[in-house]
Amino acid sequence: MSAEVHIDTFDTTPRDGAQSLPAENQFREGSKYEIVDRIAAFGIDVIEAGFPASRDREGSLTDFEEFQETARMMKEPIEVKTWQNGEQTGVVHRVPAIAGLTGVNPEHIELTWEALAGAVNPRVHTFISTDAKHMAEKFPGKTPDQVLQMGVGGIRIAQKLSAEDPNSTIEASAEAASTTADSFLERVTKSFVAEGIDVFNAPDTVGEEYPFEMFKRYMKVISWVHSVNPNVVISGHNHNDGGNANANTLALVYAAVAYAREHDVKVHIQAETTICGLGERAGNADIFPFAAGLFKFFGKDIDVPVNWRLNPGFAVDTANEVMAYGNMEVHRQNPIVGRDTNVHRSGIHSDGVVKGGHRVYTPHDPTFWGHESDAVHEDGKYQGRRGRAAINSRSNKG
Numbered sequence: 268m269s270a271e272v273h274i275d276t277f278d279t280t281p282r283d284g285a286q287s288l289p290a291e292n293q294f295r296e297g298s299k300y301e302i303v304d305r306i307a308a309f310g311i312d313v314i315e316a317g318f319p320a321s322r323d324r325e326g327s328l329t330d331f332e333e334f335q336e337t338a339r340m341m342k343e344p345i346e347v348k349t350w351q352n353g354e355q356t357g358v359v360h361r362v363p364a365i366a367g368l369t370g371v372n373p374e375h376i377e378l379t380w381e382a383l384a385g386a387v388n389p390r391v392h393t394f395i396s397t398d399a400k401h402m403a404e405k406f407p408g409k410t411p412d413q414v415l416q417m418g419v420g421g422i423r424i425a426q427k428l429s430a431e432d433p434n435s436t437i438e439a440s441a442e443a444a445s446t447t448a449d450s451f452l453e454r455v456t457k458s459f460v461a462e463g464i465d466v467f468n469a470p471d472t473v474g475e476e477y478p479f480e481m482f483k484r485y486m487k488v489i490s491w492v493h494s495v496n497p498n499v500v501i502s503g504h505n506h507n508d509g510g511n512a513n514a515n516t517l518a519l520v521y522a523a524v525a526y527a528r529e530h531d532v533k534v535h536i537q538a539e540t541t542i543c544g545l546g547e548r549a550g551n552a553d554i555f556p557f558a559a560g561l562f563k564f565f566g567k568d569i570d571v572p573v574n575w576r577l578n579p580g581f582a583v584d585t586a587n588e589v590m591a592y593g594n595m596e597v598h599r600q601n602p603i604v605g606r607d608t609n610v611h612r613s614g615i616h617s618d619g620v621v622k623g624g625h626r627v628y629t630p631h632d633p634t635f636w637g638h639e640s641d642a643v644h645e646d647g648k649y650q651g652r653r654g655r656a657a658i659n660s661r662s663n664k665g
Contacts, residue, residue, distance in 0.1 A: 270527040274520065274561070274575040275500060275537040278306050278554060279315040280589060281337075282368055284545030286318070292593040300337040302592055306542065307363045309585040310347040310577040311554070313390060313537070315366040319382035320375035331382055338365045339385035347576045353566040359576060364436065366390035371421030380428040383435075390436045391425040393418075394468075397455050398443035411451055415458060422462045436465040438502065444469035445476045445484060453491050460495040466502050466537060467492055471515055474508025474549060481505070481515040485522035489534060493526075502537035505552050507544060512552040516540065517560045524571045542589045543601055555582055555603035559631055583637030609633035610643045614651020617644050621653045 281302055285294055294302060303314050317334040344360040365386045369379040371393055383389035395418040396405050402414050409417075422439055429435035439459045444452055452469070459467055469488045471481060485503065492499050503519035505512040516538050523534040544553035558577055565573040586597045586604040599607040609629060611617045619627040625641040626632075634641050644650070644657040 268531060269533060270531050270571045271533045272520070272523045272527050272571060272573045273533065273535045274523075274573065275312040275535070276310070276554065276558075276575070276577065277313040277315065277366075277502065277504075277537050277539040278311045278541060279368075279504075279539055279551065280306060280541040280545055282315040282317050283547060283551055284541045287545060287547045287550070288593055292595055294592045297333065298592045299333045300340050302589055303337050303341060303365070305585055305588050307341065307345050308578065309554075309581045310345070311363055312576060313364040313366055314341075315368055315392060317367065318369070319367045320369055320372075320378040328378070331378065334367060335382040335385065338367075338383050338389065341365055342387055346578075348578055349574065349576050350561075351572050351574050352569055353562045356574075362387040364388035364390045366392045366438065368392045368394070369421075371395050371417050371424075373421075373424050376421060376424045377428065380425070384432075388434045388436070389429065389432060390438055390465075391429060392438040392440065392468075393421040393425055394440035394442050395421065396443055397441040397447040397452060398472075399448065399451075400446075401443050415451075415455055418455065419458055419462055422459060422464055426463060437463075438466035438468055439464045440468035440470060440502075440504070442470060443472040444488075445471035445481065446473070449487065453487070456488060456491040457495050460492050460499050464499060466500040468502035468504055468537075468539070470504035470539075471506060471512075472504070474506035474512060476515060477509065477511050478514040478518040481511075482518040482522050482525075485519045486526060489522060489526045493530075493532070493534075497532060498535070500535045500537050502539055504539035506547065507549040507551065510549070512544065512550065513556050513560065516552040516557055517564065520561070520565065520573070524565070524569060524573060528571050543586055543597055543604070553602065555586065555601070555636070558582070559603050559636070563630065579635055580637050603631070603636050609638050609641060610645050611654065612645050612647030613649040614654055617654025617657065618651055620644070621657055 317330040319331050319334045321329050349356045367379040369375045441455050505515040523536045527534045540554035541551040544550035583604050599605050616628045620642050644654045
């Protein structure tokens with residue numbers, strides 16, 4: 268059996284996350300490399316470090332120099348654990364790819380490549396809108412065919428600029444793919460893949476879809492990509508406006524498994540996420556519950572090998588450190604990394620945990636993700652006798 272799924276993780280905290288932050292929570296100037304370095308230590312494969320061609324109202328480049336410095340500094344290989352169906356298989360040593368986002372304007376693509384040129388593994392990430400409403404508003408007077416050719420033109424410019432670097436990759440996104448007509452999205456997908464891109468991204472840009480629909484959409488996209496070049500990576504970038512970003516991103520994994528099983532092939536996908544779900548409006552998919560979903564739902568019972576790379580024990584520290592650069596705290600109930608995710612304040616829960624261990628009321632081992640304890644009992648209005656005894660015992664030990 269040849270069926271197999273490979274998952275790359277892609278973090279866009281320094282780009283999508285950063286551009287959404289209010290003034291008081293902007294990542295402090297000069298911190299981009301440190302943020303990228305901490306995200307890399309968690310084991311992320313690709314880090315979108317910014318928008319190098321962005322300009323302020325006076326026309327000055329806002330991100331170029333810090334992006335360029337970050338791309339050039341990310342050179343030391345990082346040890347990352349490898350996993351198959353939730354079991355560790357080994358470690359790899361690699362330098363994560365650094366991506367720069369750009370539209371299809373030739374000058375912007377050139378600036379992006381200039382900023383990336385010192386990276387060990389540079390990636391140009393170009394995009395164009397394909398949803399009918401987006402195209403009408405953003406490109407008035409342009410036909411869908413003309414918009415498609417603009418996207419193709421952007422890819423060709425990126426290819427020409429990066430042709431001398433054997434480690435470079437090109438990602439192309441069909442912005443608002445989830446609300447693009449199937450017939451047009453199929454043409455865009457096949458056209459972009461035929462141009463020789465490495466990654467095709469089909470985002471739910473405005474968070475409008477739900478997991479069952481995204482599963483069906485991803486199955487189609489995978490089939491379109493594989494009909495042209497099965498080596499191209501299929502990516503999902505989902506926003507959380509409807510509260511479905513993580514479920515929609517896991518739907519990509521389920522689609523990859525289903526397609527690999529049905530066609531007995533290897534499927535390579537990419538999950539685009541951020542630290543604690545930072546991003547435009549209601550945010551992006553959150554890497555921590557997404558990663559926990561891989562371990563929870565794609566374990567031994569899955570009959571297709573599913574492979575990924577991560578250092579889960581760094582999750583809590585990564586979340587706290589990255590958020591601190593923007594004068595923010597990890598919400599106490601943030602899935603996986605929030606301080607309350609292993610805390611029990613009710614008598615019923617504390618009684619169950621004291622008697623049966625953390626797994627009675629925790630779906631994962633908190634220490635696996637970097638918490639100091641698998642269960643913490645704290646006082647509260649509804650705390651019971653055994654919980655208070657556990658609190659007293661801990662206090663006495665302290």
